[in-house]
Amino acid sequence: MNARLLLLLLLWPFAASAQGFAGLGTATEGFGTPERPAVFDFPRDHGPHDDYRIEWWYLTANLTAEDGTAYGLQWTLFRSALSTEGGEGWASPQFWMGHAAVTTPTDHYVAERLARGGIGQAGVTVGPFEAWIDDWQLVGSSFDTLNMTASGPDFAYDMDLSAQGPLIFHGENGYSVKSADGQASYYYSQPFYRIEGTLNLPDGDVQVSGNAWLDREWSSQPLSEDQTGWDWFSLSLDDGKLMGFRLRQDDGSYYTSATWITPDGETTAYPDGAFQADPVSYSDVDGRQVPTQWNVRLDTCGVDVDVYALNPQAWMATSVPYWEGPIIIEGSHRGVGYLEMTGYE
Numbered sequence: 311m312n313a314r315l316l317l318l319l320l321l322w323p324f325a326a327s328a329q330g331f332a333g334l335g336t337a338t339e340g341f342g343t344p345e346r347p348a349v350f351d352f353p354r355d356h357g358p359h360d361d362y363r364i365e366w367w368y369l370t371a372n373l374t375a376e377d378g379t380a381y382g383l384q385w386t387l388f389r390s391a392l393s394t395e396g397g398e399g400w401a402s403p404q405f406w407m408g409h410a411a412v413t414t415p416t417d418h419y420v421a422e423r424l425a426r427g428g429i430g431q432a433g434v435t436v437g438p439f440e441a442w443i444d445d446w447q448l449v450g451s452s453f454d455t456l457n458m459t460a461s462g463p464d465f466a467y468d469m470d471l472s473a474q475g476p477l478i479f480h481g482e483n484g485y486s487v488k489s490a491d492g493q494a495s496y497y498y499s500q501p502f503y504r505i506e507g508t509l510n511l512p513d514g515d516v517q518v519s520g521n522a523w524l525d526r527e528w529s530s531q532p533l534s535e536d537q538t539g540w541d542w543f544s545l546s547l548d549d550g551k552l553m554g555f556r557l558r559q560d561d562g563s564y565y566t567s568a569t570w571i572t573p574d575g576e577t578t579a580y581p582d583g584a585f586q587a588d589p590v591s592y593s594d595v596d597g598r599q600v601p602t603q604w605n606v607r608l609d610t611c612g613v614d615v616d617v618y619a620l621n622p623q624a625w626m627a628t629s630v631p632y633w634e635g636p637i638i639i640e641g642s643h644r645g646v647g648y649l650e651m652t653g654y655e
Contacts, residue, residue, distance in 0.1 A: 340394035341530035344494045348484035352477075353436040356453050356526070358389055360404060365389045365528035367434065367441050367448065369458065370544065370648040371469070371505050372636050373518035380620055381509060381518055382413035382636030382648065383467060385448060385458050387434070387441050389427075402428025408443035410460035412467060412509055413624050413635045419511075421462025422628045453500065458507075466510040471522055475502030476575040480553060481567065486527070488557060489537060489565050490582070495529035501544065501551050501571060521546055523648065537565070539653015541587055543606060543617070547643040549573070552608060554585040558653060570611050584608060593622035600625075600633050600654050615641035617649065631655045 342361040359365055366388045373381040388407040395403055404427030412419045423443045425432035432443035439456070441448040450456035454473040460466065478499045480486045486497035503522035508515050523544045542555040554568035568585035570578045585608055589601030602619040617637040624635025633651040 341391065343531075344485060344496050344529055346482060346485050348479070348482065348496055350479075350484060350496075350498070353439065353453060356434075356439055357436040358404075358434050359528045360389075360391060361394075362528045363391050363530040366525070368525040368527070369448070369503075369522055370634070370636075371503075371520055371522035372546065372646040372648070373505070373509075373520040375516050375518050379516075380415065380636065380638075380646070381516070382411075382620060382624070383469070383505075383509075383522075384409065384411040384413075384634055385446070385460055386410070387432070387443055387446075387448070389434075397428065399428045400426065402426065404428065406432035406443055407629070408432070408446055408460075409626060409628055410446060410462060410467075411624075411626065411634065412465045412511065413621050414511070415621055417511075418621055418624045418635065419462055419465040420626055420628065421460065421465075424629070456503075461510075464512055467507060468510075469505050469507030469522075471503040471505045473500055473502055474504050475573075478553075478569065478571055478575065478577055480569045480577075481579055486567065487582075488567075493529075493531055495527050497525070497527045499526065499553065500524045501546070501553070502575070521646075539651070541601075541604075542650040543587065543604075543637075543647060545606070545615070545617070545637075545639055545643075545645060545647040547613070547615075547639065547645040549643065550611075552606075552611070552613060554580075554587065554606065554608065556585070556587050568608055570608065578611075580608065580610065584610060590616065593619070595623055595625050595633065595654075596627070598654055600651060602633075604649070613642055615639050615643055617647065619649065 341363045369385045371383040386409040390405045393403040406425040408423040410421045434441040446460040448458045456471040458469045480497040487494045501523040505522040506519035540557045545552040551571040556564040556566045566585040568580040590603040592599045593602040602622040604617045620636040637649045639645040
């Protein structure tokens with residue numbers, strides 16, 4: 311058995327079924343369960359929560375070069391607990407997976423790293439903050455000022471980030487409901503990063519700057535058994551920011567949630583049904599039909615926009631496949647953002 315196959319077998323509880331980052335709708339005995347009211351303790355909660363089954367540090371960025379060319383960037387670290395039993399070294403039940411990507415108008419570069427916990431290959435610490443898998447790093451003296459690096463066969467990047475606003479808590483002050491059955495996660499974001507640095511691409515180095523959005527989320531069963539995937543939008547608009555998602559259910563219905571964020575960080579949470587996202591057109595992405603143009607609405611805030619993929623072929627051909635890429639926003643508001651779609655494999 312080769313090493314990659316062994317790692318994928320170890321990853322199986324985290325990734326093997328068809329629900330996006332799946333198995334997320336299956337019951338999990340012994341793991342932690344998010345509870346109301348959500349209570350956070352920083353900087354500790356920037357670090358891992360090993361008693362929950364799944365967790366991520368998820369950063370996306372919309373970038374522009376000096377010549378006006380648009381780019382997208384992703385840096386993600388996933389943690390999955392394979393059991394509720396503790397252990398040191400190779401006996402640690404924690405499994406780590408890293409994804410990095412750069413998207414251009416014509417190309418999409420992807421890399422993946424897999425690691426077991428307990429041996430120093432991957433992890434997260436706070437005070438100072440450091441998240442890493444192999445030589446990929448997201449590090450800084452605090453969560454507000456970070457340096458981020460990653461590389462793959464055809465790309466690398468070195469970026470500096472500085473928070474220009476407060477942390478944002480989704481749902482009920484960070485308790486984010488995901489289904490009518492009540493499944494939930496703890497969910498907060500830092501959507502106010504200013505980012506700048508260098509992309510190393512096959513055609514040469516590119517100096518870029520823009521805005522970045524980092525999501526933190528952890529849970530043990532964030533989906534219900536009848537949910538098959540999600541469509542998640544982060545929109546940076548001309549008068550605020552909007553996070554919205556719809557979770558697709560196997561009867562064709564959807565469960566939705568949204569957060570409206572003002573420029574100074576005030577938030578309004580919207581329950582199921584307020585946020586609307588409808589596919590407008592599809593693209594053939596390596597033999598699968600994926601919606602890459604959407605109409606997105608949040609009527610209470612006067613939002614009625616069309617979003618377009620910068621590059622419709624932004625497929626993450628990783629162990630857990632999904633679509634992730636930058637989007638352009640037009641309509642009642644203008645701006646840029648990111649779109650993630652799972653369950654289309």
